[in-house]
Amino acid sequence: MATESDEGGRPGFADAPHYHGHRERLRERFRSAGADALSDYELLELVLFRALPRRDVKPLAKELITKFGSFAETVHASEARLREVRGLGDAAIIEIRLIAATSARVAKGKLKSRAVLSSWTAVLDYCRTAMAFADKEQFRILFLDKRNQLIADELQQIGTVDHTPVYPREIVKRALELSASAIILVHNHPSGDPTPSAADIQLTQSIVAIAGPLGIAVHDHIIVGKNGHASLKGLRLI
Known part of the structure; x- marks a missing residue:
């Protein structure tokens, strides 16, 4: 056979x-x-x-x-x-x-192990890893204590391909609940272009105006996309 x-x-x-x-x-x-x-x-x-x-x-x-x-x-x-x-x-x-x-878990681990403002590269790496390639807009907030250590990282809203509803008073309320001294705002542009829109700038300035009198600093608003990132602080828009 x-x-x-x-x-x-x-x-x-x-x-x-x-x-x-x-x-x-x-x-x-x-x-x-x-x-x-x-x-x-x-x-x-x-x-x-x-x-x-x-x-x-x-x-x-x-x-x-x-x-x-x-x-x-x-x-x-x-x-x-x-x-x-x-x-x-x-x-x-x-x-x-x-x-x-x-x-995303590895990048977040690196971020949690050190003071956020002294490791800006780790912040950007985490934000891009977590959000840059998402197909819908997401709005995330990093809450920091007075030593700029990360208290919490929360995804606040998920929207459409070009819009996320964000409420400044709710953001500040959450910061107070966590006893945060500062926040970093992060959202993505699914289009890939991280250039801030007029609405992005207006929203950021509204949050700054509400948070400031309550002793909460807005360190930055970072916009990420697959083609890079933009910092509103770096662009001197806040």
Whole structure:
């Protein structure tokens, strides 16, 4: 009776799928040279390996990068948009979204371990990681104590693609509840362009006007987008 053979010619085994060798070569390149040696779609392949162990994931990884634009935009894509991709099931979607969640948790950990104003790079890294690639506007507030240590980081509102309802008195009320001495306002522009709008400037000035007499400083309002960030303080708008 005829028998099947594996890649090494041993009887009784079917040929191993062609992508098995590719997976090991990709893992070895990551081990030896690091993530910078891999393209966006190759890094995404590594993410998908565990969720899709019996499938050649290279075409799927390339399709995701083409659809969303980059590795960062793919892992920050909403679950609804990921589900639009044929062949991407629950397990794979969880693996992809886990990357974004892990990145945000690491960035937040760095922020909490030091005085915020003395580690501005960590602030920007966290804000961009948490919000820059979101497909809807989000408004976040960092509440600080008198030593500029982070007391709380709260997502206040989620809006539409170009508008988030924000209420200055509610923000100041929350700062008082937390006994915060200062706040940093953060929101994203899903368009990618972080240039502040007239409404952004007016809102910030309204919050400053209410918070100031109560002893709460507004250190900055940071706007993030996939194309960079803008600081209203840096632009001398507050």
